[in-house]
Amino acid sequence: MIPAAFDYHQPGTLAEALKLLKEHGNEAKVLSGGMSLLPMLKLRLASFEHLVDINRVPGLDYIKEKGGNLCIGAMTRQATLERSDVIKSKFPILADAVPLIADPLVRNRGTIGGNVANGDPGNDQPAIMIALGATYVAQGSKERTVAANQFYKGLYDTALARNEILTEIRIPMPPARSGGAYTKLKRKTGDFAVAAAAVQVTLGKNGAIESARIALTNAGLTPVEAVDAGKYLSGKMPDDKTLMEAAKMAAAKSSPSADVRGSVEYKKEMARVLTARALKSAVQRAGAN
Amino acid sequence: MAKHKISVTINGAVREAEVESRLLLVHLIRENFAMTGTHVGCDTSHCGACTVHLDGQPVKSCTVLAVQADGCKITTVEGLEQGGKLHAVQEGFTEKHGLQCGFCTPGMLMTTSALLERNKNPSELEIRQAISGNLCRCTGYVNIVNAVQYAAEKMR
Numbered sequence: 001m002i003p004a005a006f007d008y009h010q011p012g013t014l015a016e017a018l019k020l021l022k023e024h025g026n027e028a029k030v031l032s033g034g035m036s037l038l039p040m041l042k043l044r045l046a047s048f049e050h051l052v053d054i055n056r057v058p059g060l061d062y063i064k065e066k067g068g069n070l071c072i073g074a075m076t077r078q079a080t081l082e083r084s085d086v087i088k089s090k091f092p093i094l095a096d097a098v099p100l101i102a103d104p105l106v107r108n109r110g111t112i113g114g115n116v117a118n119g120d121p122g123n124d125q126p127a128i129m130i131a132l133g134a135t136y137v138a139q140g141s142k143e144r145t146v147a148a149n150q151f152y153k154g155l156y157d158t159a160l161a162r163n164e165i166l167t168e169i170r171i172p173m174p175p176a177r178s179g180g181a182y183t184k185l186k187r188k189t190g191d192f193a194v195a196a197a198a199v200q201v202t203l204g205k206n207g208a209i210e211s212a213r214i215a216l217t218n219a220g221l222t223p224v225e226a227v228d229a230g231k232y233l234s235g236k237m238p239d240d241k242t243l244m245e246a247a248k249m250a251a252a253k254s255s256p257s258a259d260v261r262g263s264v265e266y267k268k269e270m271a272r273v274l275t276a277r278a279l280k281s282a283v284q285r286a287g288a289n
Numbered sequence: 290m291a292k293h294k295i296s297v298t299i300n301g302a303v304r305e306a307e308v309e310s311r312l313l314l315v316h317l318i319r320e321n322f323a324m325t326g327t328h329v330g331c332d333t334s335h336c337g338a339c340t341v342h343l344d345g346q347p348v349k350s351c352t353v354l355a356v357q358a359d360g361c362k363i364t365t366v367e368g369l370e371q372g373g374k375l376h377a378v379q380e381g382f383t384e385k386h387g388l389q390c391g392f393c394t395p396g397m398l399m400t401t402s403a404l405l406e407r408n409k410n411p412s413e414l415e416i417r418q419a420i421s422g423n424l425c426r427c428t429g430y431v432n433i434v435n436a437v438q439y440a441a442e443k444m445r
Contacts, residue, residue: 001332005290008310008356038352039334041311051310053357079346103422105337105400108346109353189421190335 003041007050014057021163024050032114035106069170074113092285093180097124100184117166119156122192127215127223131198134171140164152222177203179285183274193218194261195270199278203286209233216271219254226250238283247276295359300368308355315339317355326366326395337423340396341365347403366395377440378402387436389427396423401437405444
């Protein structure tokens, strides 16, 4: 399969990339890892007059701690995240998720920026970023930040303007007694999730849950944040009954559609089961007894 | 739509081509350079038959544009053999019967040769994870794992 013809641009700087986007408006699309965009172009599910390839824009591939945040450059490959010590030690939610994204060859190309900016509800990292309370840095005529939970507007529709490039993901460093987990059910390697749950919790000194954030992948047109379930958990001891109740509340927020991966009922039930498992694992990792 | 002049180093030789933006890397290799060892299987970045090394990393060449490889170093299955001597993974697949129809084999060889560069002594699980993006419909993978273990030992 061959994509429809397009003009290809390979800017050497971010300023040059932004200029190209401004010049070509709606006809232009940013190409990062290309692991979603190129298949879509080949299947002719999408076409653009201009592709602006940011693979050679320097300074967008990094993982560093700065000002209380873990800052990840948008062009950081999934394979780099998979081998990162800070992610293994401090962000188990990402360490769970990255090996479950597509397959190792795709992870050699695919980027975190592409994963979160694409606006596909089947992508794993949007829900994770919502659970982590992350913000995205968008570069356009000026720099601005958008909270991950304000970013997703609809199917492939995000807060990112046509003339903007998502350049960095900022994740607050979790306080002590925090833990996270990502649980995903997929039929086979390379498939998108039947259902998946992202959970990040922080426990108080008395062992009760201080804060909890839950978000679901492939549970609607955008990632679904289960705000009520998170609030319900706040102040409660993380016993099984409480976690099960929160999982039920989270699943009730999901609105998946029926497809080859299963019926609506099945997917909602899987969202409940996976949320319960993620909650259990997250509170354990946070140091609960 | 403008064409692009590109230059790549493929299996150690510098090759030039004038390509359309939409030409895929796998077609550059197979059609422009007439190296047909790299296969097109699913053509949707699932099966891994088209795996090549792009600057040392195994990638699916059906999901990279040829123009993106400009200035890069590419290794295909034709580049594994050195001076008439098979690469250890090629020898392993031969000795341990790691193939039947052979269609997935070029991709398997590229993925597993990259694995052994990074990990001299992979466990069975690590081998299976490494090849999880390469589909084989014949072997059931058992002999492929054996072949990689054979190669690992050979390379140590």
